Amino acid sequence: MPIHRIRNNQRDRRGATMALVAVLLPVLLIISAYAINITYIESLNTDVQIASDAAAHAALKEYVLTDGDKAQALTAAQTAASLNPIGEHVMPVGEGDLDVGVSNRNALDSTHSFTPAENGNAIRFVTRSLANSNNTNIKPLFPTFGTNFQFKTQREAIATQAAMDISLVVDRSGSMAYAADEVAQYPPAPAAAPAGWDFGQPVPPSARWLDLIAAVNTFKQLIEASPMEEYVALSTYNSNPATPVRLTNDYTEVMDALQAISVSFEAGGTNIGGGMMEGSAAVTDQALGRPFATKVVIVMTDGIHNYGKDPVNAAHSLYHNGITVFTITFSDEADQNKMKKVADICGGQHFHAVTAAQLADAFREIARRLPSLLTK
Numbered sequence: 001m002p003i004h005r006i007r008n009n010q011r012d013r014r015g016a017t018m019a020l021v022a023v024l025l026p027v028l029l030i031i032s033a034y035a036i037n038i039t040y041i042e043s044l045n046t047d048v049q050i051a052s053d054a055a056a057h058a059a060l061k062e063y064v065l066t067d068g069d070k071a072q073a074l075t076a077a078q079t080a081a082s083l084n085p086i087g088e089h090v091m092p093v094g095e096g097d098l099d100v101g102v103s104n105r106n107a108l109d110s111t112h113s114f115t116p117a118e119n120g121n122a123i124r125f126v127t128r129s130l131a132n133s134n135n136t137n138i139k140p141l142f143p144t145f146g147t148n149f150q151f152k153t154q155r156e157a158i159a160t161q162a163a164m165d166i167s168l169v170v171d172r173s174g175s176m177a178y179a180a181d182e183v184a185q186y187p188p189a190p191a192a193a194p195a196g197w198d199f200g201q202p203v204p205p206s207a208r209w210l211d212l213i214a215a216v217n218t219f220k221q222l223i224e225a226s227p228m229e230e231y232v233a234l235s236t237y238n239s240n241p242a243t244p245v246r247l248t249n250d251y252t253e254v255m256d257a258l259q260a261i262s263v264s265f266e267a268g269g270t271n272i273g274g275g276m277m278e279g280s281a282a283v284t285d286q287a288l289g290r291p292f293a294t295k296v297v298i299v300m301t302d303g304i305h306n307y308g309k310d311p312v313n314a315a316h317s318l319y320h321n322g323i324t325v326f327t328i329t330f331s332d333e334a335d336q337n338k339m340k341k342v343a344d345i346c347g348g349q350h351f352h353a354v355t356a357a358q359l360a361d362a363f364r365e366i367a368r369r370l371p372s373l374l375t376k
Contacts, residue, residue: 044087048127051084051091052157056125059098060159060372068119074098077125092129099124102227103160114158121161121227127153161372162294165231165247167279168219168254170212171301171330173238174199174267179206180331180355184303186267199267208302208330209265211356213258215363220251222367231290233282236261237275238268239307247288272301273309276325276342280318294371295321298363299342300328304335311338315345324348324371328362 055077062076063069074095081091103114103122114124131153175184177199182191189197193204203209223230234245234254244257279297283289297318305311318325325346327339330353340350349369351362 047084047086048091048130048153048155049157051081051086052125052127052155053159054080054084055091055093055097056123056157056159057372059125060123060161063100063123064161064368064372068100070095070098070100073123091127092133094129097126097128099126103158104163104228112158112160117227119227122158124156124158127155130155159372161226161228161370163228163230163290163292164296164370165233165283165289165293166223166296166298166370167233167235167243167247167282168216169235169237169275169279169297169299170216170258171238171270171272171275171303172209172236172261172265172268173270173303175270175303175331175333176209176212177203177207177265177267180208180211180359184208184331184333200264203262203265207265209262211359212300212330213255213262214356215360216258217255218360219363219367220255222364224251231288231293233279233285234258235275235278235282237271237278238266239271240268241271241274241278241308243278243282246282247285269307270301270303270305271308272299272305272311272339273314274307275299276311276314276318277309280314280321280323283323284321295323296326296348296370297323297346298326298328298366299339300330301339302330302334304333305338311342312345315342319346326366326369327351328353328359328366330354330359 058080059073059077063073066072074093077098078093081093085091099116100118100120101114101116101122101124102120103112112122114122116124133153174186177193178184178190179192186199190204190207192206197204223232229249231247231249232245232251232254233243233247234257235241235243244260245253248254276297276299279299283295283297289295299311315325323346325343326348327343327350329336329339329350332354334352336350336352343350349366351365353359353362
């Protein structure tokens with residue numbers, strides 16, 4: 001074949017390729033723009049849900065911590081939205097986006113139902129302001145060529161303060177017979193004890209144990225005011241742990257059991273880990289516990305663990321059982337570092353108190369901070 005014919009064929013093929021590229025390039029650009037638009041819009045839709053979830057969570061937390069202040073709940077929602085932008089836009093949040101109500105469920109396999117109410121345990125956040133906004137101006141990155149890319153502005157999120165099975169695990173070791181402002185060392189007997197007092201008799205006036213009863217009563221009043229029905233168990237420990245009250249919604253049983261211990265207050269060591277395991281068994285009691293309820297253990301001690309299972313090892317056991325643990329140390333004699341570690345392991349929080357008022361505040365704060373979750 002002559003050389004000039006081969007060269008002509010090569011030029012023809014190159015020309016055909018260029019023509020094909022010229023025809024297909026716009027199509028490829030349109031397909032690429034379409035794919036990018038889909039990805040971008042879906043990303044924005046995800047951003048809206050993330051911002052809605054964050055706003056609902058923040059609003060509920062502030063609502064609970066401020067005893068139902070809706071204005072502060074709204075401010076918290078607005079702050080959360082500003083920290084979770086939709087692309088480059090901040091989601092507008094107005095008063096009409098927040099609904100207060102009651103959210104609950106009756107079985108593990110059922111969903112939460114939300115009913116609006118003046119006061120409740122849940123916040124529903126609906127993106128009404130975003131849906132009605134004329135300034136959103138969120139559009140696809142590229143021309144749509146007639147394709148409808150829907151930016152879903154109407155979203156909903158519900159944050160709920162969950163139904164809870166709670167075990168109060170409290171220290172009844174000998175040191176609890178002493179006042180908060182004195183060193184717990186026997187002998188001598190507590191300063192407020194009558195002459196001839198010994199363990200096995202009624203707890204002396206001004207005892208830490210009596211401060212504890214008052215603080216638990218504060219906790220009781222707060223959960224009684226909750227729209228949810230919380231179940232509470234009482235576990236106590238000195239050298240030997242015990243559970244005098246199994247899970248119940250009759251909170252007077254807890255108070256009666258604490259008062260009964262006051263009548264004949266025994267000495268003993270500080271088996272914090274054993275008490276924690278008692279509390280774990282109480283909230284996971286299959287006969288009385290609710291499978292859909294969040295499990296919480298509140299551990300209070302005024303001393304240093306000196307008997308039985310180490311509380312840090314116990315904390316790992318409770319963590320694997322899905323139990324949230326809050327800890328309270330009462331008096332500077334207590335091992336704050338260890339009890340903080342216990343709370344950290346189990347996703348709770350540690351509080352320290354040195355006076356009766358601070359102890360009551362600790363129980364009050366825990367009642368307000370009990371777990372919440374997104375239920376929609």
